[in-house]
Amino acid sequence: MTADAPTARPPRRSVPRRRPPRPAPRPVLIVLHQEHSTPGRVGRLLQARGHALDIRKPRYGDPLPETMRDHAGAVIFGGPMSANDPDDFVKAEIDWINICLKEEAPYLGICLGAQMLARTLGGRVYTHPEGRAEVGYYGLDLTDHGRAHAVEAGFDWPATVYQWHREGFDCPPGAECLATGGDFPIQAIRSGPRAYGVQFHPEVTPAMMCRWSVRGHERTLMPGAQLRHLHLEGWYQHDPAIRRWLDGFLDHWLAAETDPA
Template sequence: MTVPAEKPKKIGAKQIAIVVHQEHSRPGRVGALLEKRGYGLHRLCPNLGCELPEDMSDYAGVVIFGGPMSANDCGSLAGIKCELDWIPKVVEAGVPYLGLCLGAQLLTRAVGGCVAPHPEGKVEVGYAEIVPTEAGREWISRPMKVYQWHREGMSIPACCELLATSQTYPVQGFRCGPNAFGFQFHPEVTLEMKDQWTSEPGESMRRPGAQQRGVHLSMHPFYDPPLDRWIDGFLDRWLATDTRSH
């Protein structure tokens, strides 16, 4: 069971810190796969006033999920500033870090990269193909269709290694050091979550490049099983990147 958002406490080494950005945000498929492996999920939401842990010894990893805000909102949102200050500490400590969508963009900014809208105003909302780089084939063996929901992209600094790219947004996956990964797409999103996200899509689905609700739902049985298998395999390897001495 996911632990409600609260201040960190001593909770044992079989825990994953799950950082979300809204009251009703869920870890979806990624959370279910981590729980299947026996990990408890400690849900934290800095935007709702949660403090982030200084001592990471109780955690086997950190996953930061997406949200409607920007990684550039550190001047107006205290929660975003808190995450940007905290992420380098997690990475430097050797704790496995996984950033998804906004979580990847926050990692980018935290290590010196940039986050900005597409120069032509294009978005990726729906399914888009990503292609692994030469370095990325170790982690993503072949091109695959992934689920996207974003209007900003990343420019990563030289300390990061590009793992996957796409035509519209060139940075789709990257690695920072041995233990930190960022992916622009959403491997956590289930069919139920897609149904909720597209039921009241607002401005996002009116932007250039956005796919309409029917595509989001009808393509799920075709594109999500391979993505499910990929994230299932990735998580074991990601958890093994822990560089702390135990």
């Protein structure tokens, strides 16, 4: 009598290992300078990427963090004041940018925020000697550094951008000039791997444009400025390229936050 053959065991099913859930993106610090200011399209696109907005207004007493460890990046927006003003909150913001530079945290300065970055790095902020302003849409030219950066980052810079300023800044020591313009030659800079300053306003929406050009109507009458109706015409012509640039720029700017470990 023969022994029964051993019962064959069913093959083991491999159970896929569950990856631990990725942590939620850290918030982005948003610094605004007027009571009813908003981060506009920049804020909306950051939220679409999963980032909460930590909005602070040092002008009205809000403190700035002592470290950027709890934030994915910081954006300082524009405002009617000057980076040369003696106000305590202006000086405090300029000094605070050193934290971003020291920790190599993503920093984006828009208009006033770019001028503050220049001041932090030892650059000059100035008014035009002939009292000219850039208010409306103006051309943007890339430098060799800017072209190399576009290839590195994988996006194209817009050829025409929306401006609202009557002060400019020199390219500070140690920074790279990425783009130039007309009456105010320095339009975009980078310091180190993750700190940027742009003179133009990629955050602007049609509602913001209408509000600025009504409440600040006198700015549209300054030498070099464009009248209000030209702003809205320029929006339809130039904004699609600005939107594409901003999408690509934010992805590049936040890459260290979103890349898997």
